[in-house]
Amino acid sequence: MTNEKKYRIGIDLGGTNIKVGIVDQQHKIIANHSVKTLVERNYTEIIKDMADAVYHVLEQCNISLSECSALGIGSPGCIDFQNGVVVFAGNLHWEHVPILQELKKYIDLPMGLSNDANCAALGEVVGGAAKEYQNAIMITLGTGVGGGIVMNKKIFEGGHPGGTELGHTTIVSGGEYCTCGRHGCFEAYSSATALIRDTKRAAQNHTESLLNTLCHGNLDEINGITPFDAAKQGDATAKEVVENYIKYLGEGIVNMVNIFRPDVVLLSGGVCNQGAYLTDPLNEYIKKYCFAGERAFIPPVIRATLGNDAGIIGAASIVEV
Ligand SMILES: [Zn+2]
Structure with missing residues (x-):
């Protein structure tokens, strides 16, 4: 199958950098790219940069969006995971930012949002020190x-x-x-x-x-x-x-x-x-x-x-x- 969706996109949003990675089915990062967050800007500009960084890294590893099954974002602060909203993040100066809705203007994929510490924990369970464990x-x-x-x-x-x-x-x-x-x-x-x-x-x-x-x-x-x-x-x-x-x-x-x-x-x-x-x-x-x-x-x-x-x-x- 030429168009198998065998990759996923992970984004680690921080107060200093936005890090984007393409992750394979073995939970390994096969390509990544980092851009400055520049938090003093409007969130719409930051999220546009996030989308650009995704397309940049896809191009870098010659993978198309159609080969990706999903995208997830780990954000600092208080998260409304059900609605894809960053409720509050002090180091981003964000309040009630509908991050997934905004990113979907540029990228058409199933998306998820969670707190960055939760994402790190999940990363270790799917592909790190705890991959033999469920809980x-x-x-x-x-x-x-x-x-x-x-x-x-x-x-x-x-x-x-x-x-x-x-x-x-x-x-x-x-x-x-x-x-x-x-x-x-x-x-x-x-x-x-x-x-x-x-x-x-x-x-x-x-x-x-x-x-x-x-x-x-x-x-x-x-x-x-x-x-x-x-x-x-x-x-x-x-x-x-x-x-x-x-x-x-x-x-x-x-x-x-x-x-x-x-x-x-x-x-x-x-x-x-x-x-x-x-x-x-x-x-x-x-x-x-x-x-x-x-x-x-x-x-x-x-x-x-x-x-x-x-x-x-x-x-x-x-x-x-
Ligand atoms: Zn405390």
Whole structure:
């Protein structure tokens, strides 16, 4: 068959770049193209550029639109997946943007829209670290804590606009202030931002700590790697920071397991480069504290593998065809 629809199009919309990829049936990106989002423009211009980028990448790999079965977009912010509307996205300065309706003016394909963290989770389940699994929770540890829930290889959106926000579930009532306006959110303890905050505090309170040597006495040089480096060299203060961080992360993951009991929990983001140093104690923690302990099923906590490609690969799989 010459016109078999064997490709899908995935778009990862961000505040800086729009990344478009053509994805094959093995969930591999075979061609991609990135253009600047330039958020100060009207959304109609941005979406026109998105369409142009799609045609550009199709031409680049000599594939026609008629060979594609569907297109999906992962967007930051609050999404109305049923109507294809970005309800609110702070970094795009968007409110109530009917993105799919606008894109359909240029591209005639079945289309789907979801939150970018959901798309990354779906990407890992269809073509990454969790491809052997049906049900997964993915937690991205970055500036914030992003989360996506995949059930039966589909994004779990809830039933209404807004979707799920795993990072904004409380783990310490009345705890650290969170950017969402609440206190004590998972994100306020387990993001890279929170880890850096806690490391700086520890360095200030323990002037003898190696943390101060590693940052050359300048707390602004502390990053998400600093506490791990110092802990691995035996620094007691840094060890305490890392142990606390793992405990908070463990608390958040135990909550997710107790609600969803997924097949696997995936972690992504820069902090995960610590590998087994992070995941070994986390796996021990959840074995101990998930309800019923090892008498019940305990999902493994593993690292995601697709990195920045996960968003495009997942977006491409939103629409079931
Ligand atoms: Zn929050």
